[in-house]
């Protein structure tokens with residue numbers, strides 16, 4: 115059996131991994147680059163379920179179970195920081211009571227934490243905390259997990275094709291038997307027995323190309339990145355999920371999120387300054403001194419929320435749970451599936467659920483193994499690099515050396531799999547050309563311009579104080595030292 | 601001894617230029633600055649715009665005779681601290697090449713830096729172990745932009761190199777005898793097989809003190825013209841200019857005060873955050889705009905000159921940041937507090953490549969105003 119999966123985000127790679135483990139030959143086609151959709155633009159929270167206990171209990175339970183499981187099978191891409199939910203004086207008592215009840219019912223571990231102890235640990239938090247609770251939140255290293263999945267999939271003989279866009283289905287009667295794809299080399303058809311639409315926020319468009327009506331509600335969220343890891347646990351506000359109520363420590367930074375705004379397009383919109391200012395105000399309800407923290411940049415991601423009834427409106431009310439559609443049963447298009455909604459945290463479970471339905475529809479008995487098999491592939495570790503073999507220091511903020519750059523990959527997105535270049539305080543102003551210039555020579559100028567544009571937009575939303583000066587510096591370096599046209 | 605005194609706020613190119621010209625006009629000058637200014641990020645060349653008649657559209661109009669006088673004075677000034685500035689021979693605006701292989705306009709260019717009025721084939725030299733060396737990408741971009749041939753050669757890492765070597769370390773190494781002979785030998789070897797006569801451009805790390813001598817030797821070794829293309833930061837060209845210029849100014853009796861200026865009053869008076877205060881007959885505000893740190897952007901997008909407590913514009917667009925600044929050189933009225941360089945608005949050097957003209961025009965005009973009120 116051969117399957118084509120459309121979209122190399124968390125969902126697509128989770129699906130492919132589950133299928134590959136069942137011995138099914140799988141090809142993932144990705145229109146852009148691995149992780150260039152929502153999966154590369156999320157908050158980084160490995161949900162404990164705490165956030166959804168009241169509003170979305172099934173999503174909460176799934177998140178908790180997957181959280182525990184990923185610590186076992188993909189430990190390399192998970193940081194078990196733990197997290198707190200804090201209730202301020204005046205926040206809804208009834209919500210807190212329901213939240214505690216749900217935690218007990220669903221088996222999500224929650225421990226009361228003395229407010230004094232919490233403030234001793236995280237002194238920057240507001241003084242008006244009434245109660246606080248510890249939960250097993252964690253941090254999910256998205257790019258690392260994606261690259262582990264890609265390696266795991268490839269090591270078992272299946273394929274992930276970037277810059278390859280699925281455009282049409284080829285049918286034999288009512289049954290899918292191929293997917294027409296467009297790639298730089300041209301258009302061709304990949305033969306297959308089944309196709310899975312995991313195009314995230316684009317999933318509605320992919321389904322429309324198939325002549326089907328699937329209601330995906332794209333909803334974007336803004337996140338702000340702060341320099342320095344001033345917190346080393348996740349901090350959530352204990353109230354009904356809302357905007358600007360979570361801080362997540364991520365490597366050397368802290369990310370505050372998010373907002374939730376329904377929009378028609380699946381593309382991430384340019385971040386807006388007014389929204390950044392609002393997020394700062396909301397965040398300072400938890401951290402009063404937030405205004406003095408150095409913001410590195412802001413970025414938007416687009417949630418692929420699935421609304422089965424097709425009623426859109428308040429996107430916070432659309433479930434965070436996921437759905438698998440068998441279009442054979444639903445629409446009479448045999449061999450076509452969609453996996454919709456969900457969270458990064460539940461990517462594996464989404465893969466398993468799809469896999470179960472897919473093999474069942476082919477009457478094959480092949481159980482899922484993604485629960486047991488570790489995702490990290492044993493890689494032969496290169497001999498530890500001695501100091502002077504690292505080559506030149508390219509990115510001073512993130513300490514990226516020449517030897518950290520893999521010569522086979524060239525796109526900025528791919529480079530980020532291995533390094534954090536351009537993510538630090540200078541946002542690539544001094545290092546972007548050094549890193550990209552060591553990759554594809556002909557595409558270099560375009561890649562550099564693209565990266566700069568992206569960084570500038572990210573900076574502009576938070577373009578006040580030191581950031582405004584950095585923007586001025588970046589613009590002047592780019593025009594005057596590098597001679598880029600503006 | 602002269603009785604005229606001046607304060608210059610800022611130690612970037614506008615501040616240094618103001619200081620030198622004030623000295624020439626007999627002022628006693630005190631320079632107040634928190635840190636070094638942008639000279640270490642600037643290659644040291646003066647741009648004029650994309651065409652020679654660009655000045656028609658400049659916010660400050662000077663006649664072409666005044667421009668030639670201004671550039672003549674600039675060349676003489678650079679010569680006084682030991683840097684030779686080359687002016688274009690013809691009417692054409694010359695270009696230089698950048699670290700990524702683009703051609704950008706230049707005008708008055710230190711003689712170590714590549715400048716040419718016609719695109720031509722070039723040999724790009726990379727040095728292994730130098731972070732900014734990306735000859736492959738640089739040559740590819742140059743070929744596309746110029747339509748000319750670009751040869752690439754790479755030199756191995758110098759002996760004793762380690763990953764901590766940045767541009768300054770490379771330059772210091774090449775300043776020494778061992779470095780100089782290493783470079784001559786490896787370059788001679790590397791140029792074998794590259795057609796003769798084609799000019800060579802090297803990354804701008806060829807010494808701090810002995811650059812001119814080194815480049816002359818290399819031209820003899822390579823039997824062709826050898827010059828540098830500027831890098832980003834620290835930009836060794838700017839560092840050379842800065843160091844030589846400052847040395848001269850100190851010899852000439854300029855007082856450099858480090859400290860952060862908090863407020864400038866029309867008296868004119870400058871108040872520092874540490875409580876010190878300075879007064880003079882005139883004050884040149886060379887605080888560099890948003891880039892230099894003299895202006896701040898508030899959370900709601902206002903661009904404010906904090907020193908004189910005045911809103912000068914709004915940051916509504918990405919590309920407008922640079923063009924904001926004071927509308928009048930005489931920024932407080934009264935003719936004694938004068939905004940120069942990027943503190944002046946209306947110029948957009950990133951777009952127009954006329955930063956050098958902006959410096960000269962604003963500083964000259966400000967000096968005229970100082971002398972006017974002193975009369």
Ligand SMILES: Cc1cc2nc3c(=O)[nH]c(=O)nc-3n(C[C@H](O)[C@H](O)[C@H](O)COP(=O)(O)OP(=O)(O)OC[C@H]3O[C@@H](n4cnc5c(N)ncnc54)[C@H](O)[C@@H]3O)c2cc1C
Pocket residue numbers: 120121122123124125126143144145146147148149150151152153154155156157158159160161278279280281312313314315316317320333334335336337371372414415416417418455456457458459460
């Ligand atoms: C602001 C924000 C914060 C979030 N925070 C968290 C969090 O903290 N924790 C968490 O668990 N989850 C979080 N999420 C949710 C999580 O990020 C998403 O659920 C998850 O990344 C979705 O992955 P995906 O693979 O479905 O979609 P995507 O990652 O968007 O992948 C879809 C891919 O399909 C490709 N594609 C589209 N059309 C085609 C085509 N025709 N042919 C080929 N390829 C195509 C796209 O290029 C894209 O790469 C957050 C989401 C947002 C928006």
